[in-house]
Amino acid sequence: MATTKTFTLHDFGEPVEVALTPNVTEEQLLTWPAFMTWKSTLQANLRLQYTDPKHDFKDDPYVLQSITVQSVDWFGPKIGFTKLKAIIRNSTGKELPGVAFLRGGSVAMLMILRPIDSRDERWVVLTEQPRVPAGSLRFVEIPAGMIEDSPNFYGAAAKEIKEETGFTLPRSELIDLTQLALQKYQKSEPTLKDAMYPSPGGSDEFMPIFLWEKELDRQEIEDLRGKLTGERQQGEMIKLSVVRYESLWKLGARDAKTLAAWALYEGLNREGAIKEEIDRRKKEQNAPARGEGDSHDDDDDEEAVNDIAAAAMPVQFLRRLVRPSVFAQSPLTAARSPIAATPLHNAFAGLSLGPTPAPRANKCTLIQVLRQGRIQQRARKLRSPQLANRPELKGVCLKVGTTKPKKPNSGERKIARVRLSTGKVITAYIPGEGHNVQQHSVVMVRGGRAQDCPGVKYHLVRGALDLGGVGSRITSRSKYGTKKPKAAAA
Numbered sequence: 082m083a084t085t086k087t088f089t090l091h092d093f094g095e096p097v098e099v100a101l102t103p104n105v106t107e108e109q110l111l112t113w114p115a116f117m118t119w120k121s122t123l124q125a126n127l128r129l130q131y132t133d134p135k136h137d138f139k140d141d142p143y144v145l146q147s148i149t150v151q152s153v154d155w156f157g158p159k160i161g162f163t164k165l166k167a168i169i170r171n172s173t174g175k176e177l178p179g180v181a182f183l184r185g186g187s188v189a190m191l192m193i194l195r196p197i198d199s200r201d202e203r204w205v206v207l208t209e210q211p212r213v214p215a216g217s218l219r220f221v222e223i224p225a226g227m228i229e230d231s232p233n234f235y236g237a238a239a240k241e242i243k244e245e246t247g248f249t250l251p252r253s254e255l256i257d258l259t260q261l262a263l264q265k266y267q268k269s270e271p272t273l274k275d276a277m278y279p280s281p282g283g284s285d286e287f288m289p290i291f292l293w294e295k296e297l298d299r300q301e302i303e304d305l306r307g308k309l310t311g312e313r314q315q316g317e318m319i320k321l322s323v324v325r326y327e328s329l330w331k332l333g334a335r336d337a338k339t340l341a342a343w344a345l346y347e348g349l350n351r352e353g354a355i356k357e358e359i360d361r362r363k364k365e366q367n368a369p370a371r372g373e374g375d376s377h378d379d380d381d382d383e384e385a386v387n388d389i390a391a392a393a394m395p396v397q398f399l400r401r402l403v404r405p406s407v408f409a410q411s412p413l414t415a416a417r418s419p420i421a422a423t424p425l426h427n428a429f430a431g432l433s434l435g436p437t438p439a440p441r442a443n444k445c446t447l448i449q450v451l452r453q454g455r456i457q458q459r460a461r462k463l464r465s466p467q468l469a470n471r472p473e474l475k476g477v478c479l480k481v482g483t484t485k486p487k488k489p490n491s492g493e494r495k496i497a498r499v500r501l502s503t504g505k506v507i508t509a510y511i512p513g514e515g516h517n518v519q520q521h522s523v524v525m526v527r528g529g530r531a532q533d534c535p536g537v538k539y540h541l542v543r544g545a546l547d548l549g550g551v552g553s554r555i556t557s558r559s560k561y562g563t564k565k566p567k568a569a570a571a
Contacts, residue, residue: 090148092124098147105153105160113160115185118274119285123167125272141171182284186276189225189290190250191258191342193326196299198535203326204302207333210319221322222336225288253362256292258345261354279337290342292355298536300484300496300508465528465538467505473542476501478522481511486533494534497541499526509539513551513561522547 088107090097101110110116123145130142146168154162167179192206205223212220260275276287302323324332333339349355468474476499483493495511497518510531511518518524518541525545531537544550544562551561558565 090120092120093127093145095144095146097145100147100149102150102153104155105150105163109160110150110153110163113163115160115183115285116163118185119181119183122272126270129272138171141173143169143171143177145169178282180283184227184284184286186228186274187225187286187288188228189223189277189288189338189342191223191290191292191346193292193294193346194302194323195294195296196302197296198299204323205326205329207322207324207329207339208319209322219320220336221332221339223333223339223342225338250293253366254293254295256355256358258290258292258342258349260289261349261358262345277338277341279341288338290338290345292342292346298508298538300536301506464530467501467503467507467539468526468528469503473525473527474501474503475546476507476509476524476526478518478520478524479506480520481518484534484537487535490533494531494537496531496534496537497524499524499539499541501526507539508537509541510534510537511541511548513543514553515551516543517549518547524548 086101086103086107088099088101090099099107099110101107127143127145130136130138133139148165148167150163150165152162152164153160161184163183165181165183167181169177169179194204194206196202196204207221208224209219209221211218212222257275259277263275274287274289276289278287280286330340330343333343346355463470478497478499480498482496484496486492486494495516497509497511498506499509500506507526509524509526510529523546525542525548526539527542528538529540531540541548542562543560548562550558550563552563554561554563
């Protein structure tokens, strides 16, 4: 019979004996992140019995006496799971339940997709995969995965979602719902992680829940259905399903993290916390970075330029630009308005601009612009966003098929799913009669939507690369890659 290996911990005030299994060493256990997190959290909470005068156990504090590691499961070169029993008693001999299954933290992701052509419609990405501990081969849940050795929850979340769904999620688009809720409201246990604990009575697993909301083409949302992905070497076979948000709480009723994500999203939305967080991030991104030399160092040059500009302006143009009544202000208005002290005002003061024209409806005056500023116009949305201001991009066809047009049109429209050279996948329309495109064909993609096909914002270029031209075209041949027919021999 193998001899039990033991060592002593000195971090808990009194020595604590730790008994190991034969397949793990002291160094391997002490450097395993899950054990390190569990040990430090337990140590901090035991110490609170002596430092917190309102603690429930301050009169007869509990003490950790020993730890027995009962089993260790390895995932290749790393420890995967560990089951242990901790003996924690007080002076009267009363013992706390100490059997723990250590596995470390995980991350979960609530992925909400919104079609561009509908603001109120929401879809959620769910996964179906085998979960043998639950006895199921088709367990429905939101995407989740283990943190492993990564201390960065955002990076671990992005990596797991990339493996399970194929989406690349930048950190700036992720919102930690659990952290947002705990920061905004009272924390009952400051020594615990800012995460959800799905089974605190038997496991140390903690799970931050992230939110990712994105607007996508309706065609891209449809293509996600039935998609299989995942890393085959992990033995996973993950099936994606896209369901309506209104059905999330019913379809994910068996999964604790799905219900927790739904409850956090609903509660934080009701309080306006998610919108506040998004507005805060937008304000940080749009805040201009002022340099040290941005002060009024060139006031003299600016005054000279304004004087010259005012002298050179025709009087008719100045009459349309400003009204003389603008400068006849009360002392209070003049103190508030920046125009009273500008060099441009001094240049205008000696000009006779003639009678003031009648104000037009829905037109703002110069003083209104100076007081309130102009309303910043929303950036115009790109017609072909994946081309990134390029006229054309090369791509490889992933799938060729047809789709139905919008009413009242009928028939079928030829479309192709194309992976661009940038790595983005788009849906493109194939113009003209007939085509020779098939899977793995190399094609050229240009911008331009198909008027009766929602979500199709690109066209394939006929007569370029593997896509041939339309052979029977007589007019507009340049649009369809058709060569000029040779004249018949006399």
